[in-house]
Amino acid sequence: MAAPSRESLGTINDDGSRAFVHPHDVRGRFNFVRRGVFAVLIGIYAILPWIPVNGAPAVFLDIGNRRFHLFGQTFVSQDFWLVFFLITGLAFLLFYLTALFGRIWCGYACPQTVFLDGVYRRVERWMEGDAFRRQRLDAANWTGEKILRRGGKQVAYVLISLIIAHLFIAYFVSIPGLYRMMGESPVRNLTVFLWVFVTAGILYFNFAWFREQLCIIVCPYGRLQSALIDDDSIVIGYDEKRGEPRGRVSDPNAGDCIDCYRCVNVCPTGIDIRQGLQMECIGCSACIDACDDVMKRIDRPAGLIRYDSMNGLAGRATRLARPRTILYTVLLLIGAGVFLFSLSQVSSFTGSVTRMTGAPYYQQQDGVRNHFHVRVINKSKDPAEFAIRAVSGTEGLTWSTPETPLHIEPNQERVTPLFVSISHADYEGSFPFEIHIENTAAGQTVTRRVTFLGPDPG
Numbered sequence: 001m002a003a004p005s006r007e008s009l010g011t012i013n014d015d016g017s018r019a020f021v022h023p024h025d026v027r028g029r030f031n032f033v034r035r036g037v038f039a040v041l042i043g044i045y046a047i048l049p050w051i052p053v054n055g056a057p058a059v060f061l062d063i064g065n066r067r068f069h070l071f072g073q074t075f076v077s078q079d080f081w082l083v084f085f086l087i088t089g090l091a092f093l094l095f096y097l098t099a100l101f102g103r104i105w106c107g108y109a110c111p112q113t114v115f116l117d118g119v120y121r122r123v124e125r126w127m128e129g130d131a132f133r134r135q136r137l138d139a140a141n142w143t144g145e146k147i148l149r150r151g152g153k154q155v156a157y158v159l160i161s162l163i164i165a166h167l168f169i170a171y172f173v174s175i176p177g178l179y180r181m182m183g184e185s186p187v188r189n190l191t192v193f194l195w196v197f198v199t200a201g202i203l204y205f206n207f208a209w210f211r212e213q214l215c216i217i218v219c220p221y222g223r224l225q226s227a228l229i230d231d232d233s234i235v236i237g238y239d240e241k242r243g244e245p246r247g248r249v250s251d252p253n254a255g256d257c258i259d260c261y262r263c264v265n266v267c268p269t270g271i272d273i274r275q276g277l278q279m280e281c282i283g284c285s286a287c288i289d290a291c292d293d294v295m296k297r298i299d300r301p302a303g304l305i306r307y308d309s310m311n312g313l314a315g316r317a318t319r320l321a322r323p324r325t326i327l328y329t330v331l332l333l334i335g336a337g338v339f340l341f342s343l344s345q346v347s348s349f350t351g352s353v354t355r356m357t358g359a360p361y362y363q364q365q366d367g368v369r370n371h372f373h374v375r376v377i378n379k380s381k382d383p384a385e386f387a388i389r390a391v392s393g394t395e396g397l398t399w400s401t402p403e404t405p406l407h408i409e410p411n412q413e414r415v416t417p418l419f420v421s422i423s424h425a426d427y428e429g430s431f432p433f434e435i436h437i438e439n440t441a442a443g444q445t446v447t448r449r450v451t452f453l454g455p456d457p458g
């Protein structure tokens, strides 16, 4: 493997081939926190499809029925505009956090890091030993032991990938749905079956082999980093003033860095943080723990590598409140306010009206008639009744539906015809009117504006 340099990737050999990184084990306060965060996040990912809230799993993206259940609130396709706010809001929150704290998301909460460091690397460590042993195993001939260890690890990776893929798919089909499908022939649920295997295949490829390449080559967020942070953002950096010139502990003219390479050896992306902030740094803080441990052993203060701003590392003051972060805070608060207000406006049902296909209107003995379809989705966890009526300032408008009120079970939808008529005496040409769909118990009404069509009165 080439020595890490800013001009080349530490994960690429001189001949251009992949240099597989085996980061050394590290202990320390940040590693402890990260492990705790990983455990909590993996627990949350695993448990969300199991917890029922308002009669549906806490997170259930029911694409087949175009219903999205999120923590007790059901959204249908008509509510999809809220997703725009949600996605842009989350992206903006990420930008905001990056401006303040660099790549804290990558190091602590990105699923790539959580599963790679929290699951797959732990299995690897358990089956193949520490980094030295794994490197020796890489170089060793294919003996029985190597086949057993490497083969066992790959089998474990495949099983873990299949479990995660099933869990992932459960977000879209629910746990009961997944159980039912697992008991049926794959041919009956071919699409879901293929999705599970494609997802498991991608997970296996990524976590068994591709690993840090995803962060370095594929993920656009790392490349945006330089545009999102400034000299006051808190990043992980090396205190050059204190560390240089590197030398032996016994050398009175040397700085604090003893050039032990421990910070490089623990780095999962194979970089040398002493060369400055780099795009490949995922902010995992392993180099901080590693260097703190070295400093403790040589009886020097911790923090040669630490969380600090570039200004702080250069001995200048760090400003957390600056135009960029103040503007981001204001925009974030406005966005959150708009989103929460929009969320509060989402009703427990949706209703839509379409004109029936065929003739736009019907001439009858006693007047003119229009036919509509009214589609109502009850998004609540309780049965509900809906009154449907036509409302207009025009005299003589009457309406009828086959079922009044319309009864709908929880999370179900029904489509009912609506016949709207007006007598010949009252009809003076086409006119707009409203169809009101009212949830009688909740006192909520959805209004749809339509046009009554008829012959030219002239």
Ligand code: SF4
Binding pocket: 238, 243, 256, 257, 258, 259, 260, 261, 262, 263, 264, 274, 290, 291, 294, 304, 305
């Ligand atoms: S771990 Fe600390 S002392 Fe060792 S090379 Fe890195 S910065 Fe220098």
Ligand code: SF4
Binding pocket: 236, 263, 266, 267, 268, 269, 270, 271, 272, 273, 280, 281, 282, 283, 284, 285, 286, 287, 288
């Ligand atoms: S430089 Fe340090 S914080 Fe960045 S990825 Fe490497 S070990 Fe993690």
